[in-house]
Amino acid sequence: MKKKLVISFPPRLIQEPVTYHLIRDYNLQVNILRATVRPRERGRMVVELMGDKKDLDRAFEYMEDVGLQADPLVQEMRYYPERCVHCTACTAVCPTEALTVDPQSRELIFEASHCIICESCIAACPYSAIESQF
Amino acid sequence: MTRTIEEINAKIKAGKVVVYTAEEVIGLVREKGVSQAAREVDVVTTGTFGPMCSSGAYFNIKQSTPKIKCGGGRVTFNGVPVYAGWAAADLYLGCSALPDEDPRNAVYPGLFKYGGAHIIEDLLSGRKVKLVAQAYGTDCYPRKEYTTELGLEDFNNAVLFNPRNGYQLYNVAVNLSERTIYTYMGVLRPRLGNANYSTAGALSPLLKDPELRTVGLGSRVFLGGAEGYVVWPGTQHVPSPPRAENGLPLTPSATLALIGDLKQMSPRFLRAASFTGYGATLAVGLGLPIPVLDEQVMAQAAISDEEITYPIIDYSEAYPLARPGDLGRVSMAELMSGQIEVSGKKVPTGCLASRARAREVALELKQRIKDGRFHLTQPVAPLPGAELA
Numbered sequence: 014m015k016k017k018l019v020i021s022f023p024p025r026l027i028q029e030p031v032t033y034h035l036i037r038d039y040n041l042q043v044n045i046l047r048a049t050v051r052p053r054e055r056g057r058m059v060v061e062l063m064g065d066k067k068d069l070d071r072a073f074e075y076m077e078d079v080g081l082q083a084d085p086l087v088q089e090m091r092y093y094p095e096r097c098v099h100c101t102a103c104t105a106v107c108p109t110e111a112l113t114v115d116p117q118s119r120e121l122i123f124e125a126s127h128c129i130i131c132e133s134c135i136a137a138c139p140y141s142a143i144e145s146q147f
Numbered sequence: 148m149t150r151t152i153e154e155i156n157a158k159i160k161a162g163k164v165v166v167y168t169a170e171e172v173i174g175l176v177r178e179k180g181v182s183q184a185a186r187e188v189d190v191v192t193t194g195t196f197g198p199m200c201s202s203g204a205y206f207n208i209k210q211s212t213p214k215i216k217c218g219g220g221r222v223t224f225n226g227v228p229v230y231a232g233w234a235a236a237d238l239y240l241g242c243s244a245l246p247d248e249d250p251r252n253a254v255y256p257g258l259f260k261y262g263g264a265h266i267i268e269d270l271l272s273g274r275k276v277k278l279v280a281q282a283y284g285t286d287c288y289p290r291k292e293y294t295t296e297l298g299l300e301d302f303n304n305a306v307l308f309n310p311r312n313g314y315q316l317y318n319v320a321v322n323l324s325e326r327t328i329y330t331y332m333g334v335l336r337p338r339l340g341n342a343n344y345s346t347a348g349a350l351s352p353l354l355k356d357p358e359l360r361t362v363g364l365g366s367r368v369f370l371g372g373a374e375g376y377v378v379w380p381g382t383q384h385v386p387s388p389p390r391a392e393n394g395l396p397l398t399p400s401a402t403l404a405l406i407g408d409l410k411q412m413s414p415r416f417l418r419a420a421s422f423t424g425y426g427a428t429l430a431v432g433l434g435l436p437i438p439v440l441d442e443q444v445m446a447q448a449a450i451s452d453e454e455i456t457y458p459i460i461d462y463s464e465a466y467p468l469a470r471p472g473d474l475g476r477v478s479m480a481e482l483m484s485g486q487i488e489v490s491g492k493k494v495p496t497g498c499l500a501s502r503a504r505a506r507e508v509a510l511e512l513k514q515r516i517k518d519g520r521f522h523l524t525q526p527v528a529p530l531p532g533a534e535l536a
C-alpha cells in the first residue's frame with residue numbers, strides 16, 4: 014500500500030527522528046519528496062509511504078501520539094482555472110506530469126495526485142493561476 | 148478564381164458568407180484541394196492570444212474644476228506612472244510600466260505582480276483606479292494637485308494603441324547555461340532544461356498570410372474582443388526577411404501597430420501577465436480575417452503546424468549578447484507534442500501563447516462575420532515589403 018502525505022512538525026518536534034522511526038519501527042519505505050525544516054518554525058515534509066496496511070495504520074497512530082499532523086496531499090497546490098489562460102508554460106517545468114496539455118483542446122490538465130509540490134510551476138505561471146499552501 | 152472584398156462583404160450582408168478558421172481550412176484543403184477550397188470559402192479567420200509587451204492605452208480624462216494641465220506634470224494610476232508629456236488631459240499607459248516602489252529585480256527574481264497591464268485589466272473588469280496628478284499650474288490651468296477614482300466609463304476616451312503586436316514567427320527559447328534564467332520567454336531551466344515558444348502556429352494571423360497579401364494599413368481586425376484596425380507597420384517590422392519556399396519567413400519579421408476602443412474590449416481577450424524576473428506585460432487576443440482573394444491566399448492560409456518552423460535560440464548568451472548560434476529549427480507540430488530534440492537532448496516544451504484561447508478568437512471572429520457583425524476592409528496601403536493581392 015502506498016500513501017502520499019504532508020507531515021507537519023510543530024517546532025518542539027523538530028528534533029524527533031520521524032523518518033528513522035517510520036522505517037525502523039514500522040517497516041515502511043519512506044520516499045521524501047520535499048521538506049522544509051527550520052529552527053523554531055513549523056517543519057513540513059512531503060513523503061510517500063509504502064508498506065503493509067497494518068504497519069501504515071500503526072505509523073499513523075505513532076504520528077498522532079507524538080503530535081505530528083499528517084494530511085493527505087490534496088489542497089497543497091491550488092489551481093485556479095478561471096485565472097488560467099491555458100498557455101501551458103507550466104507544463105515544461107513540471108517534473109512529474111502533474112501539469113499536462115490535452116492534445117485536442119490544448120487546455121491545461123492539473124492532476125493533483127501526481128504533484129510533489131516542487132512549486133516550479135509558480136514562477137512559470139504569468140497569471141498566478143497556481144498557488145502553493147505549503 | 149478571384150474574389151474581391153466587395154463581393155465578400157455583399158455575401159456577409161446577405162448572410163451567405165462561408166467562413167472557416169485557419170485550423171479548419173487545413174483539413175478542407177487536404178480533402179478537396181486548393182482550387183475547390185478557394186471556390187467554396189470566402190474568409191479564413193485566424194487568432195492568437197499571447198503576451199505582447201509593446202501594448203498600452205491612451206486616455207483622456209474629464210477636466211476637474213479648477214482645471215489642471217497634466218502635460219509636463221506627473222501622473223500615476225494606482226501608483227503606476229503614466230506618460231503625461233501631452234496636452235492638459237491626455238495620458239498614455241504602457242503595459243510594462245511599474246510603480247516606483249516595486250523592487251523590480253533588486254529582489255531577484257522580481258515578481259512584477261502589478262503594472263500597467265494590470266491597470267488595463269482592472270478597468271476592463273469594472274474596477275476603478277486611483278489617479279493622482281501633480282502639475283505646475285498655469286494661468287489657464289491653475290490646479291496643481293488632483294486625486295480622483297476613475298472607472299473605464301469615466302474617461303472621455305480610452306483607446307488601446309499597441310505599437311508592436313502580432314509578430315510573424317518567433318524564436319523558440321532555450322538556456323545553455325548552468326543556471327536558471329528568467330526571460331520574456333518565461334523561466335528557462337539550465338542545460339536545455341526546457342524549450343519555450345510563443346506562437347499560435349497554424350492559427351497565427353501573419354503566418355497564414357505570410358507574404359502579407361491581404362493585410363495592410365486600414366485592415367479591420369479583432370482586437371481584445373472588439374474591432375480594431377491596423378494603423379501602421381509595427382515597430383521592428385522587417386520588410387524583406389529570408390523566406391522558405393512556402394512564403395513563410397525564417398526569422399521574426401512582420402509586425403503590426405494596432406488601435407481599438409478599449410471601452411469595447413473584454414478582459415477575456417486582454418489579460419495582465421507577470422513574468423517572473425522579467426516584468427509586467429499584456430496578453431492580447433488578436434484575430435485577422437483573411438479574405439480568400441485567389442488560390443494563392445487559400446494555399447497559404449492552409450499551411451499546417453507541420454510546415455511552420457521556428458529557429459531555436461539560446462537566451463543565456465546568444466540572445467542577450469547578439470551572438471550567432473545555430474541550434475536548428477523545429478516545427479510547431481513537434482513543439483506541440485510536448486518534447487523536442489536539441490543538440491541530441493530531449494527537451495520538454497512549454498508555450499507562452501494560448502492555442503486554446505487563440506482558437507476561441509478565430510471562432511469568435513468567424514461567428515461575427517457569419518452574423519454580419521464584422522465586415523472586411525480593403526487595405527489603404529500595403530505593409531512595407533508587401534504587395535497586396
